[in-house]
Amino acid sequence: MSIELETSDIRTQTFRKTLGRLDIILLSVAAIISIDTVAQIAAGGGAQAFTWTLVIGITFLFPYALVVAELGSTFHGEGGPFVWVRLAYGKLASAISTMFYWVTNPLWMGGSLVFIAALTWDTYISPLKPGSFGDYAFKLIFIWVAIATAIIGLQYGKHIVAVGGILKVALLVVFVVTVGLYAMKYGVHGYAAGDFSPTMGGFLAVTPVILFAVVGFEAPNGAAEEMRNPQKDVPKAVASSGIISILCYLVPIFAILAVLPASKVQGASGLLDAFKEVFKVYGPAAGPLMWIAAVVFIFVVLTQASAWMIASDRVQAAAAADGVFFRYFGKFSDRLGTPVRMNLLSGIVATVFCVAATMLLDGSTSAVFTVVLTVAISTLLLSYLVIFPTVIALRRKFPEVQRPFRIPGGNVGLWICTVVIYAWVVLGSWVAVFPGTIEQVLGIDYGFHDIWGVDRGTFELFTVGTLVVIAALAIIGYLWERSRRGTRATDELDAAEFAAMVGD
Secondary structure (H helix, E strand, O other), X not given: OOEEEOOOHHHHOOOOOOEOHHHHHHHHHHHHOOHHHXXXXXXXXXXXXXXXXXXXXXXXXXXXXXXXXXXXXXXXXXXXXXXXXXXXXXXXXXXXXXXXXXXXXXXXXXXXXXXXXXHHXXXXXXXXXXXXXXXXXXXXXHHHHHHHHHHOOHHHHHHHHHHHHHHHHHHHHHHHHHHHXXXXXXXXXXXOHHHHOOOHHHHHHHHHHHHHHHOOOOHHHHHHHHEOOHHHHHHHHXXXXXXXXXXXXXXXXXXXXXXXXXXXXXXXXXXXXXXXXXXXXXXXXXXXXXXXXXXXXXXXXXXXXXXXXXXHHHHHHHHHHOXXXXXXXXXXXXXXXXXXXXXXXXXXXXXXXXXXXHHHOOOOOHHHXXXXXXXXXXXXXXXXXXXXXXXXXXXXHXXXXXXXXXXXXXXXXXXXXXXXXXXXXXXXXXXXXXXXXXXXXXXXXXXXXXXXXXXXXHHHHHHHHHHHHHHHHHXXXXXXXXXXXXXXXXXXXXXXXXXXXXXX
């Protein structure tokens, strides 16, 4: 068998088979459970946040898991989501979707995660004045330790990320148990049962945050050719990590909302604030335990960043190696087996964004910068607008490829799962990029300037501008490599090479 397909030598490169089923589960848990968003979801939606998290868990997370289980177990070339879009829609579509998928993560790490970690250090461990030498040092060390974890080789980095995933679940378990002790000692002071009733306003307020928080099933497939047995392991790992992840959102969110006073839920930093409140039950031991919880929280956030760097850098590196981005960044180290150049680029982007954020967030430009950051990290949702439909396109394009796992229900099940998760992502993307518009149509009060600190015109200018710049960078990389080749040359793949890419 031979298949005409544009490709590069990445498809003939030998990768170390490093990831077993447990490794995939822990890498997924590290990526999917965004511990920094647990309290942020609770704060943003109030008691309804639990209700909408449950709804999204059932109607989005479940069909999303089925889609990734089929794609990831069947088309398991290195680069995961890039491979799926590349096979389904060609190079240009994969160039844009992959850029949106990748760029989210260094911007998220440099513009959000590192600030949460620094705030935690300053609040619970040792004073760290914003903008001081120590503040910059802490943030840069955080970024480059996360990058180093991605560089050192998956056979080593996976253990660091795995420890982070285990500690993340353990930290949430400790929190939930302590909330129970707090409730028995001090009583229940949170929302009443009726407050959990869903409303459209609450739905629109939390949907993008919840969707951003729960995505990531496909992340381990960035290293698909480094899996020992993706055909069998991916579906089972997706199922296991999905159950763990939804419980790690639902149970802590419910505990926060049902037990703690509403004034104790304060957004991104609110989880540790909630820890501080409930740790009162431990008396004199509360201080040392809080210090330990803060250290663990910082490490967990660090490994959360590392997990996404490991995954998304491989996705973008695979795109570069196949000639849809600058090929310089498509090189995988022979010694380490990692895309070192791509890892370093992520570190540089995160560093620049971190320094800019540190300088701008305290000034008059802080509102504009917050808008840019919010839109930049919403690009992950936008990338799924291209990634999710590939499961249908690839069923049609490669019907002869053996699928170790198929979405149940035949074509009807396939279409239902895809349409449902696509609708969720369309909604989440629209609300993130054009907030307040649906509320306006429905007659729901939305104080735009109070929420964002800028007027709608300024918001949309920077929103659309940010997205255009990201898309333009993807197109420039694609056109640059196309011009270097002169023509869109195709390489003929033999059966073994095609099997490495699509699992035939």
